[in-house]
Amino acid sequence: QLQLHESGPGLVKPSETLSLTCNVSGGSISSSRYSWGWIRQPPGKGLEWIGRVSNSGSSNYNPPLTSRVTISVDASKNQFSLRLSSVTAADTAVYYCAGPVSGSGSGSFDYWGQGILVTVSS
Amino acid sequence: DIVMTQTPLSSPVTLGQPASISCRSSQSLVHSNGNTYLSWLQQRPGQPPRLLIYKISNRFSGVPDRFSGSGAGTEFTLKIGRVEAEDVGVYYCMQATQFPYTFGQGTKLEIK
Numbered sequence: 001q002l003q004l005h006e007s008g009p010g011l012v013k014p015s016e017t018l019s020l021t022c023n024v025s026g027g028s029i030s031s032s033r034y035s036w037g038w039i040r041q042p043p044g045k046g047l048e049w050i051g052r053v054s055n056s057g058s059s060n061y062n063p064p065l066t067s068r069v070t071i072s073v074d075a076s077k078n079q080f081s082l083r084l085s086s087v088t089a090a091d092t093a094v095y096y097c098a099g100p101v102s103g104s105g106s107g108s109f110d111y112w113g114q115g116i117l118v119t120v121s122s
Numbered sequence: 123d124i125v126m127t128q129t130p131l132s133s134p135v136t137l138g139q140p141a142s143i144s145c146r147s148s149q150s151l152v153h154s155n156g157n158t159y160l161s162w163l164q165q166r167p168g169q170p171p172r173l174l175i176y177k178i179s180n181r182f183s184g185v186p187d188r189f190s191g192s193g194a195g196t197e198f199t200l201k202i203g204r205v206e207a208e209d210v211g212v213y214y215c216m217q218a219t220q221f222p223y224t225f226g227q228g229t230k231l232e233i234k
Contacts, residue, residue, distance in 0.1 A: 001183075037223075039171075047163075047171065047214055049223040062222040063123075096170055103153075106176035107218050108161035115170050 002026045004097050004113040012091075012120050018084040022097030022113060023077075030055045030075045034100035037109060038071060038082045040093040048093075052101065053080055087120045094118075124148050124217050128226035134234045141202040143229045145215035150195050152219070159218040162191055162200045165228075166211040174213075175200065207233065 008020035022036070029036065037052035051061035053071040061069050065084070073080040084091060094117050098109035125148040135141045143162075151158045162175040173182045175191035178198060188203035202209055210233060215226040 046228045047216075047225040049225070052223075060221045098171075101218065103155065103157065103159075106161065106173065106180070106182065107157060107159035108173055108176045108216060109163075109171075110173055110182070112170040112172065 002100070002111045004099070004111055006095060006097050006113045006116040008116060008118070010117055010119060012087055012118060013122050014088055014120055015086055018082070018087050018091065018095075018118055018120075020082045020095055020097070020116065020118070021079050022081070023079045024099075025078070028075075029073060029078045029080065029100075031100070032102060033104070034102050036071075036073065036080045036097065036099035037101060039096045039098055039109070040091075041096070041115070042090075042093045050082065050084075050095075052099075089120050092118065092120045123222055124151070124220055124224050126215055126217060126224050126226040128213075128215060128229050130229060131227060132230045132232070134232050135202075135205045136234050137207065138204050141205050141209075141231060143200045143213055143215075143231075145193075145198045145200070145226050147196045147198075147217055151217050152195065157219075158194070160191075160193070160198050161216050161218065162189075163214045163216060163225075164209075164211055165214065166208075169211075171214065202231075205231070205233070 035054040038050040053059045070083045094115040098112040163171040165171045179191040212228040
């Protein structure tokens with residue numbers, strides 16, 4: 001079964017860029033027509049979809065974040081990444097990577113990483 | 123954006139008794155390809171979410187058969203046949219029919 005694992009700094013200063021990587025093991029990130037996503041959860045709150053990238057490289061983002069977010073895939077490393085620029089305290093959350101999503105499969109996030117808490121603070 | 127509304131937001135249940143959670147979408151979740159991408163996720167305390175049900179009524183691998191999903195169009199339901207202690211947590215419905223994907227607010231299942 002696939003396993004996903006997030007990595008990156010747990011503390012980011014305001015106005016800087018948050019960068020996280022999700023390593024996928026137990027299968028190829030390039031298999032079939034898959035896409036991979038990032039979801040975040042502020043402390044004590046619900047889930048917010050950030051965006052997704054297909055294994056061909058096309059991406060879709062949540063409109064409120066579109067101007068600040070980039071999600072990319074690196075098939076050679078079997079991983080995908082999140083960059084969120086100009087962060088503020090409102091971006092403090094547990095960030096999850098999840099996938100794959102396949103329209104011909106479940107059409108949902110089959111597997112989730114454990115999550116990484118990112119705190120935005122000076 | 124499609125708004126997902128769950129009821130109730132909190133559900134105290136007696137062990138061994140059934141539980142039911144409703145989810146309503148602000149527009150039809152039927153995709154142009156005929157599929158309905160409505161799923162249910164479970165988040166146990168301190169854990170990441172886990173996929174339980176996909177495309178309305180399909181149990182994901184390893185999910186006990188006491189979990190079942192039903193519905194169509196804009197109205198969906200997750201049922202737990204007999205609640206066990208390990209079912210405590212927050213349940214979310216999610217739609218992936220249209221970008222941006224959206225989640226319900228979450229329903230907290232707790233034992234009475």
